[in-house]
Structure formats: structure tokens, C-alpha cells
Amino acid sequence: MDDCLFCKIAADEIPADFVFADDEFLAFRDINPQAPVHVLVVPRVHYADMADFARQDPDGVGRYLQRAVDAAQELGVADAGYRLVANTGVMAGQTVPHVHVHVLGGRPLLWPPG
Numbered sequence: 001m002d003d004c005l006f007c008k009i010a011a012d013e014i015p016a017d018f019v020f021a022d023d024e025f026l027a028f029r030d031i032n033p034q035a036p037v038h039v040l041v042v043p044r045v046h047y048a049d050m051a052d053f054a055r056q057d058p059d060g061v062g063r064y065l066q067r068a069v070d071a072a073q074e075l076g077v078a079d080a081g082y083r084l085v086a087n088t089g090v091m092a093g094q095t096v097p098h099v100h101v102h103v104l105g106g107r108p109l110l111w112p113p114g
């Protein structure tokens with residue numbers, strides 16, 4: 001999709017600090033990290049948010065969440081505990097309209113979030 005930041009990162013038009021990139025998904029470090037581990041997992045195909053993705057490709061969402069869980073394992077935060085976050089829509093503070101899951105870990109995470 002034209003003019004989408006994460007589509008441009010997926011197309012290698014904007015640089016990112018990649019953790020992995022495969023045919024379907026990529027993961028890169030957040031530019032403004034909120035924890036020692038803060039990685040964004042993104043499908044290459046453009047969906048506006050998790051609801052859009054789930055509507056259009058429910059099986060893909062399953063693979064996506066599996067990939068995010070695997071990423072947490074690979075990033076070394078799985079044993080201590082971590083958080084997967086998918087901000088969805090304005091009230092949740094979603095700022096990039098291309099679905100992404102935050103993998104946050106490496107410090108105690110407060111609950112409830114702000």
C-alpha cells in the first residue's frame with residue numbers, strides 16, 4: 001500500500017533493525033523502545049489492524065500469533081514473561097495503520113497499562 005510506513009519497511013524502502021524477515025512476516029526493533037526488548041511483528045500484507053486481518057485471513061492470524069510467540073522465545077524473554085500488544089484503533093493509541101504486534105519484555109511490566 002502506498003504511503004504506509006510498515007509496507008515501506010517490508011519493501012526495504014525504509015531501514016529497520018530486523019530481528020527476522022521471512023516470506024510472510026517480519027520483525028524489527030521499535031524505534032522508540034519502551035522496554036529492553038521491544039520488537040514489532042508485522043505481516044507483509046497490508047491490513048489496517050488486527051480486526052481487518054482477522055476478518056480477511058483468520059488462518060493467517062493463527063500463523064502470525066505463532067510467529068510472535070516464537071519471536072519472544074528467540075528474543076530470550078519467554079521464560080521470564082513478556083507481553084504481546086496489538087493496539088487497535090484510536091482509543092487504544094494505534095499510531096501506525098498497518099497491523100503490528102508489540103513484543104515487550106526484559107523488565108517488569110505494569111498492569112493495567114495506561
Ligand code: 5GP
Nearest residue numbers: 005016028029030031032087093094095096
Ligand atoms: P502503535 O502506537 O501503533 O501501537 O505502535 C507503533 C509503533 O511504531 C510505536 O511504538 C513507534 O515507536 C513505532 N514506530 C514508529 N515509526 C517507526 C519507524 O520508523 N521505525 C520503527 N522501527 N518503529 C517505528
Ligand code: ZN
Nearest residue numbers: 004007046098
Ligand atoms: Zn502497510
